[in-house]
Amino acid sequence: MRWGLVGASNIAAAHMIGAFRANGGTIRSVLSGDPDRAKSYAAEHQIEFGHTDLDKMLDDDDLDAVYISTTNDKHFAQAMAAIAAGKHVLCEKPLAMDVTDAVTMVRAAADAGLVFATNHHLRNAGSHLAIRDLVQSGRLGDILSLRIFHAVHLPPHLQGWRIDNPAAGGGVIPDITVHDADTVRFHLGEDPVSVVAMSTGSGMGQGVEDSVMSVWEMRSGAQVMAHESFTHRHAATGVEIHGTKGSIHARGVMTQNPVGEVTLVTEAGAETVPFDQHDLYARAVGLFIDAVAGKGAPAADGRDGIASLAVAKAVAAAAESGRRTDVDYGG
Ligand code: NDP
Numbered sequence: 001m002r003w004g005l006v007g008a009s010n011i012a013a014a015h016m017i018g019a020f021r022a023n024g025g026t027i028r029s030v031l032s033g034d035p036d037r038a039k040s041y042a043a044e045h046q047i048e049f050g051h052t053d054l055d056k057m058l059d060d061d062d063l064d065a066v067y068i069s070t071t072n073d074k075h076f077a078q079a080m081a082a083i084a085a086g087k088h089v090l091c092e093k094p095l096a097m098d099v100t101d102a103v104t105m106v107r108a109a110a111d112a113g114l115v116f117a118t119n120h121h122l123r124n125a126g127s128h129l130a131i132r133d134l135v136q137s138g139r140l141g142d143i144l145s146l147r148i149f150h151a152v153h154l155p156p157h158l159q160g161w162r163i164d165n166p167a168a169g170g171g172v173i174p175d176i177t178v179h180d181a182d183t184v185r186f187h188l189g190e191d192p193v194s195v196v197a198m199s200t201g202s203g204m205g206q207g208v209e210d211s212v213m214s215v216w217e218m219r220s221g222a223q224v225m226a227h228e229s230f231t232h233r234h235a236a237t238g239v240e241i242h243g244t245k246g247s248i249h250a251r252g253v254m255t256q257n258p259v260g261e262v263t264l265v266t267e268a269g270a271e272t273v274p275f276d277q278h279d280l281y282a283r284a285v286g287l288f289i290d291a292v293a294g295k296g297a298p299a300a301d302g303r304d305g306i307a308s309l310a311v312a313k314a315v316a317a318a319a320e321s322g323r324r325t326d327v328d329y330g331g
Contacts, residue, residue: 001025001289004063004087006054006078007070008032008041010158011092015121015256016067017045019281023289031057054078058085065115065292068092071161072169076101079116083108088115088292090285094178094312095305097169099330102309106302115291117284117298118305120182124283126276127253127260131241132187134264134273140243143188143222147240148180150254151211151229154204163230164206171208173199173316176228181311182304183254184216184224187241192216192224192311194326199319202231214315226315248273256280306330 003020005012008030020027029049032038042050051057058066058081065088068078076096082089089109095102095118109116122128134140154162161168162175185191197214204210211229218224229235237254240247246266253260258280262273284299291298310329318325 001292002028002062002064004028004057004060004066005030005047006057006066006068006082007074008037009069011069012067013041013045015281016069016119016285019279019285020067022279022282023285025285025289028060028063029057054081058082058087063087065090065288067119069119071165072174073097073167076105079105080108083112083114083116086112086114088288090117090119090288090298091305092119093182093305094169094174094309095302096309099306099310099313099328102302102306103330106306109302115288115298116302117288117291118182118300118302118308119281119284120179120300120304120308121256121280121284122179122183122254123186124280124287124299125253126258126278127250127262128183128186130262130273130275131239131248131250131253134248135187135241135243136189139246139264139266140241140248141245143220143241143243145223145225145242146184146188147225148184148254149227149235149239150176150180150237151227151232151235152176152237153233154230159204163204163208163210166208171205171316172210172228172230173212173312173319175230177212177214177226177312177315178308179254180226180228181308182300183239184226185304185307185311187239188218188220188222190219190222191307191329192314192327193219194324195311195314195318196324197315197318199316202229204231209319212315212319214318216311
């Protein structure tokens with residue numbers, strides 16, 4: 001598959017360029033708002049064309065798909081342009097700044113017969129696939145609750161717009177709560193109905209929240225407790241899922257790398273759950289390519305991206321108002 005990178009981003013450099021090439025892909029072009037950066041990024045990553053004009057980049061019959069990883073405020077217009085040009089789209093989360101735009105872009109891709117996917121990496125991890133299989137197998141019994149802890153320390157090179165630019169989509173809720181929403185939906189196979197939340201600035205955020213805690217009610221009645229932060233230097237990440245017959249304790253699994261530990265605890269005792277340690281992003285790209293070839297669906301599709309954004313928006317609204325807020329999935 002021949003890819004265009006919309007956005008000369010860190011995530012593309014750190015994970016996605018490798019994932020495209022690991023799947024036999026070619027990266028034809030990259031778009032940056034800055035001509036010098038377009039040139040230097042293209043040279044550094046052996047990409048043929050560095051563009052500053054999206055229409056020019058998309059006017060290329062040898063381009064099959066785009067990967068959008070600009071700041072969040074740009075995803076909607078860029079995805080709509082790519083879809084209008086007939087390109088398949090792998091879009092970073094959050095899909096857009098609001099649910100209405102996300103619904104519009106996902107519908108536009110469907111109407112055009114194009115594959116549209118959301119780059120939620122966590123559901124591609126061997127750890128999370130093993131957890132999801134255990135939940136679905138019934139070994140935990142009826143699910144009572146899920147606790148997800150995803151408080152990290154945002155490294156200095158990623159602090160930029162995330163910590164001080166609400167117009168670009170900064171804040172921990174658009175950045176990390178969306179991933180947790182996707183992970184919870186993936187494991188429990190159901191959508192949150194309503195949420196309560198409190199957010200705060202605990203030393204890093206300037207005009208945006210850098211920490212949030214929330215509680216979600218699921219359709220089944222199961223309860224979810226979520227914690228996301230940019231300011232926790234020494235916290236462990238993880239997820240616990242508690243059912244009537246067993247619990248899963250997973251540590252170190254809310255990460256970009258194939259690491260962590262998963263333990264199943266039942267009346268019989270504790271057992272370590274083995275899992276595959278493949279690259280998360282390469283798996284997502286592989287499933288995207290299969291979907292374009294008409295085989296199966298992407299790991300996280302457009303509907304998943306709409307839902308994770310909808311939950312994050314409800315958490316933000318609940319934190320703002322102090323009230324329990326229904327999740328609006330946009331119809
Ligand atoms: P970056 O800050 O690296 O990139 C965003 C934009 O900032 C780029 O498009 C680029 O603009 C500009 N930029 C980046 N680095 C520099 C630099 N050194 N000098 C000048 N400009 C620069 O963002 P991320 O890669 O962290 O995030 C991009 C998107 O990906 C976001 O939507 C985010 O939510 C998502 N993301 C997803 C992850 C996942 O695991 N699924 C992980 C990390 C991010 P230009 O293109 O105009 O050059």
